[in-house]
Amino acid sequence: MKLLVCISKSPDTTSKIDFTDNNTKFNESGVQYIVNPYDEWYALVRALELKEQTGGTVTTITVGGAADDPVIRKALAIGADNAVRVDAEAGDAYYTAFQIAEYAKANQFDIIFTGKETINYNGSQVGGMVAELLDQPFVSLATSMEVNNNVAVINKEMVGGVEVIELNTPFVVSAAKGMAEQRIPNMRGIMAARTKPLEVVAPVACDQMVSFETYELPPAKSDCKYVDAENMAELVDLLHNEAKVI
Amino acid sequence: MSVLVYIDTLNGKIAKSAMEAVQYGSKIGTTTVITNGSIGERSLAELGAVGASKVLVNRDLASDDAAQTARLVKAAAESINADTIVFSQDLTGKAVAPRVSAALKAGLASGAIALPDSDGTIKVNVFSGKAFGKVKVNTASRVIALTPNAVGVEAGSGTATVEEFSADLGNSSYTIKEVKKQEGDILLPEAELVVSAGRGLKGPENWGIVEDLAKSLGAATACSRPVADIGWRPHHEHVGQTGVAIRPNLYIAAGISGAIQHLAGVNGSKVIVVINTDPEAPFFKAADYGIVGDAFEVLPKLAAEIQKLKAQN
Numbered sequence: 223m224k225l226l227v228c229i230s231k232s233p234d235t236t237s238k239i240d241f242t243d244n245n246t247k248f249n250e251s252g253v254q255y256i257v258n259p260y261d262e263w264y265a266l267v268r269a270l271e272l273k274e275q276t277g278g279t280v281t282t283i284t285v286g287g288a289a290d291d292p293v294i295r296k297a298l299a300i301g302a303d304n305a306v307r308v309d310a311e312a313g314d315a316y317y318t319a320f321q322i323a324e325y326a327k328a329n330q331f332d333i334i335f336t337g338k339e340t341i342n343y344n345g346s347q348v349g350g351m352v353a354e355l356l357d358q359p360f361v362s363l364a365t366s367m368e369v370n371n372n373v374a375v376i377n378k379e380m381v382g383g384v385e386v387i388e389l390n391t392p393f394v395v396s397a398a399k400g401m402a403e404q405r406i407p408n409m410r411g412i413m414a415a416r417t418k419p420l421e422v423v424a425p426v427a428c429d430q431m432v433s434f435e436t437y438e439l440p441p442a443k444s445d446c447k448y449v450d451a452e453n454m455a456e457l458v459d460l461l462h463n464e465a466k467v468i
Numbered sequence: 469m470s471v472l473v474y475i476d477t478l479n480g481k482i483a484k485s486a487m488e489a490v491q492y493g494s495k496i497g498t499t500t501v502i503t504n505g506s507i508g509e510r511s512l513a514e515l516g517a518v519g520a521s522k523v524l525v526n527r528d529l530a531s532d533d534a535a536q537t538a539r540l541v542k543a544a545a546e547s548i549n550a551d552t553i554v555f556s557q558d559l560t561g562k563a564v565a566p567r568v569s570a571a572l573k574a575g576l577a578s579g580a581i582a583l584p585d586s587d588g589t590i591k592v593n594v595f596s597g598k599a600f601g602k603v604k605v606n607t608a609s610r611v612i613a614l615t616p617n618a619v620g621v622e623a624g625s626g627t628a629t630v631e632e633f634s635a636d637l638g639n640s641s642y643t644i645k646e647v648k649k650q651e652g653d654i655l656l657p658e659a660e661l662v663v664s665a666g667r668g669l670k671g672p673e674n675w676g677i678v679e680d681l682a683k684s685l686g687a688a689t690a691c692s693r694p695v696a697d698i699g700w701r702p703h704h705e706h707v708g709q710t711g712v713a714i715r716p717n718l719y720i721a722a723g724i725s726g727a728i729q730h731l732a733g734v735n736g737s738k739v740i741v742v743i744n745t746d747p748e749a750p751f752f753k754a755a756d757y758g759i760v761g762d763a764f765e766v767l768p769k770l771a772a773e774i775q776k777l778k779a780q781n
Contacts, residue, residue: 235709235729239598259710316570338562341596341709341732345578346557350534350566359641360534362563365703375645379704380532381559382479383649389642399710400703431575435589435602440735446742446752451761454769457741458777460757465739467718468661468685468774 223278223369223391225269226331227302228322228349230312231286231293232258232342241437248342248437257293260337262300263404264397269335270301271402272369278332279303283325285318287311291420298415299407305418310425313433315343319351320428326356332372332391338363338398346396353394361393365400469497472550473520474541476560477507478532484658485556485616487518487623492614493554494519495583502544502633504529504537509630516628518621524633531644532560536637538567543635545572550609557613558657565613575605581618596709596732616657617715618736650704659688662716662737664707666692668723668744668763672700677767678722684774690714692724708733720770722763726751743767 233239233253240249257266269280282297284290285308294305308321326334334356336349346362353360363379372391377384379398407415449457461468471493475486493499501515501523512523524544529536541564545553553568555561557579569576579593581600589602593615656662663682669675675689682689689705696706707714709729715736722743724730731754734740742755743766752758759766 233595235732239595241599263710315566315576319566319570343594344596344713345576346562347566347569347576347578350563351570353535354538354567354570360563360567361642362534363559379559380647381476381483382655383647385532385644386646386648387642387644393641399706429606431569431573431607432577432603432605434594435604437594437599437601439599443754444756446755446758448758448760451759451766452769454766454773455776457757457759457770458773461718461739461741462777465718465756467739468777 223272223276223332224330225273225278225280226326226334227261227266227269227280227282227297228334228336228352229261229266229282229284229294229297230258230337230340231255231284231290232340235259235341239439241439245436245438255293257296258337258340260339260341260397262297264399264401265335265337266297266300266302267402267405268367268397269333270405276369281306281331283308283322285310285312285321285425294420295415296407298418298420299411300405301411303418305420307420307422308425309422313430315345315347316351316431317428319348319355321425322348323352323355324426325423326352333369333374334392334394336394336396338396349394349396356394359389359393361387361389361395363398364395365398367395367401469552470548470550471497471499471552471554472541472545472548473499473501473554474537474561474564475501475503475556476532476558477503478505478530480505480507482507482511482515483558484621485558487515487621488616488619489554489556489614490515490520491518491621492583492619493552496552500524500544500548500550501628502526502541504540506530512630513627516626517623520628523628523630525630526633526635528634529637531640532563533640533642534563534567535641537564538571539637540635541568542571544633547633552609553611555611555613557615561613565611569611572609572611573607574609574611575607576611576613577603577605578613580612580614593736597713597735598732615715617660654686654688656688656690656705656707656712657714659714660717661685661687662690662714662718663687663720663722664690664692664724665695665722665763666724667694669695674764675701677764677771681720681767681771681774684771684778687718692730721751722767724751725749726754
């Protein structure tokens with residue numbers, strides 16, 4: 223099977239979130255970038271497991287500048303065979319999806335994986351857009367997936383439970399927790415990643431549909447009000463009369 | 469403004485998040501609702517009370533297939549010339565809104581938490597709830613996916629007209645083999661009150677006090693990541709960066725230290741109560757009310773006081 227995994231870089235989960243240039247840009251100073259956890263832990267690792275089971279190739283695709291290369295090498299160290307970087311500063315989700323769809327049209331994959339969302343923009347947009355642009359099924363929020371002879375059985379989250387569905391390849395799937403377990407790259411993987419192919423391709427012209435104008439931080443939380451552990455009547459009174467939430 | 473709101477009524481109910489989306493739409497313009505499933509005409513007409521003028525219902529589509537649902541929404545949007553299409557950013561919205569956005573070339577603002585500003589920008593959640601962004605949509609029409617529990621609902625009076633709506637939905641892209649319903653009546657992502665616990669509870673056998681407190685409040689139960697990972701609680705209860713992100717009115721956390729990844733999933737909560745034996749637990753910095761104490765003693769006492777309050781009212 224030919225598998226394509228969409229990889230986005232995101233700030234480490236413990237990064238301090240801050241903005242510069244009149245709150246129009248994310249402040250990158252001191253920020254460590256990682257592979258977006260959903261892309262890495264769930265999408266990429268499940269793709270690698272399927273390849274180990276049935277053979278084939280795992281390609282990663284990233285839309286971004288050369289600064290994304292270390293994150294792409296991490297994905298290669300975990301086990302992807304080769305990587306593609308569309309050489310453009312990522313714009314909006316549609317721009318990213320359009321580039322991925324164009325590459326996928328020319329290279330025909332059996333399954334395209336995304337994480338369920340990125341931890342910086344939380345949009346859950348790219349997977350669905352890629353599916354629409356390719357006119358393929360989109361399975362959102364998959365928590366497990368088995369594939370045999372081009373037929374996939376997938377558990378996906380639905381409102382109020384889990385749905386088990388069956389469909390034929392090709393399709394686009396977004397991976398949520400449960401799909402796979404995180405893999406730590408070993409030294410051999412890290413060494414091998416240095417020489418694995420990372421192809422840089424030019425972007426295809428496409429207009430952005432949305433743009434982020436400014437950012438803001440939530441208002442500072444007021445100080446915590448402490449209540450004595452023996453006095454739950456007071457807490458209930460505060461929740462009822464002061465906070466008015468019960 | 470002509471607004472189309474898609475709501476998911478496949479389980480025969482109109483969820484609170486659906487009503488939020490309808491009312492949100494009605495504050496932007498004349499609102500038509502599109503839905504599918506078998507829900508009765510009278511229930512649909514009641515959407516008038518939250519601002520819908522008209523409800524279009526398709527009876528042919530009984531699955532949550534994102535491709536078919538997107539075709540339905542697209543057809544409805546074209547039939548009423550919608551310039552704004554609203555979804556709830558729930559599990560269905562996450563699957564369908566991006567498809568509709570790409571199909572109609574209408575920019576998508578996902579995770580909206582407020583109405584569009586006078587300049588048209590829309591405030592959305594970014595960085596897993598640690599910041600907000602203002603999104604400008606540059607296309608003629610737009611799609612907005614509204615974060616559940618971000619805006620309130622006030623029901624007024626009024627009834628909407630209900631019309632059957634058919635469209636070419638194409639073939640289903642998958643077959644549903646089985647549906648496993650989650651246990652419990654209160655779904656975590658929609659819950660207004662949530663009681664959550666972590667490793668401080670010491671073992672799955674001790675969850676009775678968490679469930680008792682939740683029951684006394686009418687709250688949903690949740691847990692921290694380590695607790696879900698070691699199998700004390702089901703994964704769908706895990707709130708945090710990699711689990712479910714929630715925005716209840718009240719979040720009570722017992723025996724959870726408050727790692728930054730956990731906070732990312734709950735810092736949209738209106739009021740946070742933290743119960744922890746360790747006064748240095750970082751969660752207290754994010755709390756509105758703090759109790760330094762043992763969950764095993766505090767939770768039953770709190771449940772008893774809440775029952776007293778309920779008995780008075």
